Amino acid sequence: MKRSADKPLEKYGQKRAFTKTPEPAPAVPTHRQGPLLFIVQKHAARRLHYDFRLELDGVLKSWAVPKGPSLQPGERRLAVEVEDHPFDYASFEGVIPEKNYGAGNVIVWDCGVYSPDEGSEYSFDDRAKAEERLRREYKQGKLSFFLRGMKLKGSFALVRTSTDQQWLLIKHKDRFIGGDDLLAHNTSVLTGDTLDEVAQSTNRERLSAMELAPSGPVEKMPNEIEPMLAEPGDNLVSDDRWSFEPKLDGYRIIAFIDGESVYLQSRRGQDYTALFPEVVAELKAQHVGSMILDGEIVALDADGRPSFNAMQNRAQVKGPKELAEAQRQSPVIFICFDLLHFAGMNLRGSTYEQRRRYLSQCLLTGAHLQLIHASDNGEELHEASLAAGFEGTVAKRKDSVYQAGRRSPHWLKFKSFTTHEFVIGGFTAGKGQRRSLGALVLGFWNKDQLQYVGHVGSGFDDASLASVYKQVTALATKTNPFSTQPPLNGPATWIEPKLVAEVSFETWTEEGYLRAPVFHRLREDVAVDSITNGPPKKKKAKPKATPKNDIQSVLEQLDGTSNRLDLTVAHGNGTTKIRLTNLDREYWPAHPETKSPAVTKREYLRYLAGISPYMLPHLRDRPLTLIRMPEGIGGERFFQKHWDQERPEFVEVVTTFSEHVGGAHDYILGHNLATLLWLGQLGTLEFHVWHSRAKVAKDCLSQSDDYSSSLESMEASVLNYPDYLVFDIDPYIYSGLEAKGEEPEYNKKGFAMGKRVAFWINDLLKEMSLRAIVKTSGKTGLHVFVPIERTVTFDGAREICEMVGRHILKEHPRDVTMEWATQKRTGKIFIDYNMNVRGKTLNVAYSPRGVPGAPVSMPLTWDELEAAEPGHFTLRNVLSRLEKTGDRWHDVLSAKQSLAKAFRSKARK
Structure with a gap:
């Protein structure tokens, strides 16, 4: 102020x-x-x-x-x-x-x-x-x-x-x-x-x-957002740090309101807009330019109580006449529990407590649009939830941010009974009055194989029996989808594994099968390929009253003074151990010029733990190139692209075909906290990533995930379609202290000129109706990214960036260069559009750099760039800054831009 x-x-x-x-x-x-x-x-x-x-x-x-x-x-x-x-x-x-x-x-x-x-x-x-x-x-x-x-x-x-x-x-x-x-x-x-x-x-x-009222970074309306999910809780106990809501029994929906346009996205990313016109009508009456709500649509039975069966019946209705009748017979209510975006602002970095206040203010409720009740008294609300016919209770930490697409310990679910989802791979015939269907044959995915876990025949009523039988018979096949022959008492009819059943059961048997399973319902809203939870490999540990924060646990273990440590890190549903050595080694020695003290391996690992919620989303699904300096920045350093050695079980890889090396090789994927800490132990001081992701989604023109069989398959895969247009801005304005032939060192004049070029690029992109984002490289330059839908290959992206660069060069020939010969760049700012090549990498957001002072590659707003210098952002201050500002790049994968739409808009102008 x-x-x-x-x-x-x-x-x-x-x-x-x-x-x-x-x-x-x-x-x-x-x-x-x-x-x-x-x-x-x-x-x-x-x-x-x-x-x-x-x-x-x-x-x-x-x-x-x-x-x-x-x-x-x-x-x-x-x-x-x-x-x-x-x-x-x-x-x-x-x-x-x-x-x-x-x-x-x-x-x-x-x-x-x-x-x-x-x-x-x-x-x-x-x-x-x-x-x-x-x-x-x-x-x-x-x-x-x-x-x-x-x-x-x-x-x-x-x-x-x-x-x-x-x-x-x-x-x-x-x-x-x-x-x-x-x-x-x-x-x-x-x-x-x-x-x-x-x-x-x-x-x-x-x-x-x-x-007091909605406030957050300005963002373009995202195309899609994956919902944040809750982990199972153990003992429900009221706590001032938590708030409690009823757990609803319906369809999870993210509602996008963009002027008069409304889009209802299911948990699986499907379009449910046409199914619930009464909800859409009330969302259109919100009187706001843009708004995104997270909630659950529940259907009411004849007694006015929430009914999942009524919800499923309503979702299967087709045709306007049937829909009109269903609206009368099974009315629905969209019960909202989160506000993710309002009036052009991203609220996902706000705390739950703040978002709850904003939702209470901004939601204009109606007969089919309601605000969920919340309470600080968990026990009382749980009892009331069960009495009202809800599934149970969800506990949410008041200080937690919205982690899209993640199942987080900051949200916990407590149900009256524990259920699990399993894939249906077949069914057996019934006896007596139930000749149609005896039991469903269940399994889960273990890598790419369907593993049998048991069969369930109890829990059906007449309506569910008829509905399930109709759906499983429509998928009948002669091929057994399971990896082995299930031990059944009689013949089975196999089906294509496209349905998910929710069942409860007492426990797992020693053989890894379900004991006393009971069928509850089919789950059309759960993706079949997400069912990967099978029997535990080890005996269950005694449940804890409250789960310990994964990051806090790591930080507490690193508080000691020992030079060696077997670090316990949460992974999956359990924990894993990482052997840490030489924790007192100085990765970044003290630097008199920047007045920065030494940074040890221990401090670096603490940084990696703290930065993980911000950094991991930018690493996810991207082949990773490591820049390793095991002895610190003064010792030997080497690039490592391919990983052909042994690795811990928690480290995931993607296999890609390389035309340069020949054949297929593994790249590490930075998918979890354990991997980040393991790489820190190995002396990985810089993390460089591809600009494309090994993940198929609806924004990508290619739906192929074959990255390894041939060069042709790689070029046809999603990895050949980048998420961004990339402009790498390098100042070639020398400080005068460089040795002959060396790259320019950081100097204020050069960085100021680089910022000016970045603003020119941003202004031109705005004219093209494209939103650009920016980060410091951590050294002397800047990286400008344009998040895009994955509809152009790297060749197309490079052509667009070259076109933009040539326009800037034409407008500012004295200041800008695109020369490939280094000696011809002197005194100018080099715009490198050739970073838009498959396999080329830049350091990821929040990655440190292996130079004195321990600088970090920092995402910024364009306003912040005005006064920014690379040395402002280091391992020692970035975390405290993020606690205040949030992740400036939190929405880069959800707020994608259509290049086709941008060029049409430019043509009209």
Whole structure:
């Protein structure tokens, strides 16, 4: 916050002595973005009143409303305009001491975001336009606006009367009118305190005003987001660090709202939009440019209770007439429990506690769109969930961020019974009245083989029996899909392994089979190839009351002083051990010029553990080139692409065909914390990755994962389709200290010129309707990436980047070069478009560099790049920075851009 004596706050400052009152001093925020904030503070001054405040032009325009706001349409509440308040005042709660202006207790009664709404036109996603409209309306003496708060929602007006300072606060008629006694909700939306209780809460940490309403990095609307998943919990115990929600029994849905367009994505990435028109209709009425919700669609049975069977029947309906009847017979509700994006901002880096507040504010509920209930009392909520017919309870850490596509220990699920999913590979015939179906033959995938685990014949009712029989017979085949002949009591009909059954069972037998399994349902929403959990290899350890954080466990073990350590690291459902040696070895010796102390192997491993949640997503599925320096940056260093040696079982590889080396070779994949730490033990000080991923998904033109059989197969595979366009920017402006023939050393002039070229590239890409992202290389240069849908090969990507580079060169020939001869680059910035080649690598985001000072390759916003220098980001400060800012590249794989659409847009211009 920039402290200033801006004129709008002059009167505010004159009325207060800030050495005597805890109220914030005058200040105007410098970099506000996103929707505008509104705030209502309940204030027991000389007379009880409500302070209604609207953010506008960096301050809070303020009105004292003696009787408080009303939800009764047309009811006029006097609102006396008072002095503008600083933005920081929005989160102020506490006691203004006696003999000070406004003495008395204050709580934040409501808060949220607002937009002008005159003519039913909303500007939640356009701050500049919203403020322009509001200035005009304020000057005219009539403000019309739409509130998204936890208590106040809908359209309101402020109308100036003949007296300058007197206005009227009026609720417009809409679907948010009436209800119970609004002012009976008398507690703070931030702390739960009443006016009387706030005086006793002086030690509670005050939230920043920035945290009150949705705030996060600006992003383009993602095409898809994989849902975050919960791990099974052991003992449900209330804890102040956790919040608890009912576990719903329906279909997990990510809902994308982009203007009038709505898309419902299932857990498997399927399009469910057409199945639930009543939900889509209410999502279209959210009055926001862009919004992404995570939740569960549940169907209700005839008694109004959630029913998974009703949900499955509803999902199988085809045709408009059947759908209309299903809407009457099996109504559905989308129960939302997370807000991932709002008005152009990525909220996935916010904590669960913050996202819960934002969801409560921003969601406009209806008959088919509801907010999930949450409680800090886990035991009480679990009991209520089971009584209501839900599956159980989900516990969520309040300080956890949203980890898309990951099953995280920060979310735990507690069910009334434990179930597992298995692949159906066949069925046996029944006897007596159940001649159609006797039992389902079950298995799981062990690598690429289906391994038998047992058969289940109990748990069916007439309806499920008929439905399952119809589906399994449609997949009948003569081929046994299992790796061995299952030990069955009679003949079986084999089926293609395309169905998943959810079953409960008592335990595993010594042979690795299910004991007393019971069928519960088919799971169309679970991918068949994801079923890889079989019997445990070892006896189960006794369950712990609460799972220990994997990273914290590593950090605690590295706290010791021993030079050797057998490090225990969580992996899969268990743990593994990594032998660590020479922990006191200095990987980065102290460096007098940068005033940086030495970094030992122990400290480096601590960094790798801490950075893993941010770094691993950028390593996932990418062939990895290691730059190893086992003795530290002063010793021998070597590149290692292929891994042909023994490796621990937790280290995954991908086999690729190389036309340069000949034949197929293994590359390491950085898929887990254990692999990262093992590579750190081996002296891997830099991690360089391909720009393509060994993962088939719907954004890729190729659906082939054959990377190894031939050069032709590699070229036809997904690994030949990059995720990014890449511009490697290298300054060839010398410091004068380099030895003859050496590359330029870092110098401010060269880096400043490199930044200028990066901004030129970004400006040109904007004209092409493409969003670029940037990071420091960690040495002298910059890397500019453009996340794209995987629809062009590396050859196509290279041609596009060369075209962009040639345009920049034409515009700035004195500053830019694309010469391949090094001696011809002197004094200029080299744009290397030839990084867009399959197999070429750049250091991954957050990778350290093997040079003095232990710098790190750091993702930045374009605003941050203005003042950035490579030495600002080191092993010692990056983690603390990320705790404040979050991962700047968190959305690079979800916010893909269509090159075809961008070029069409450019052509129209």
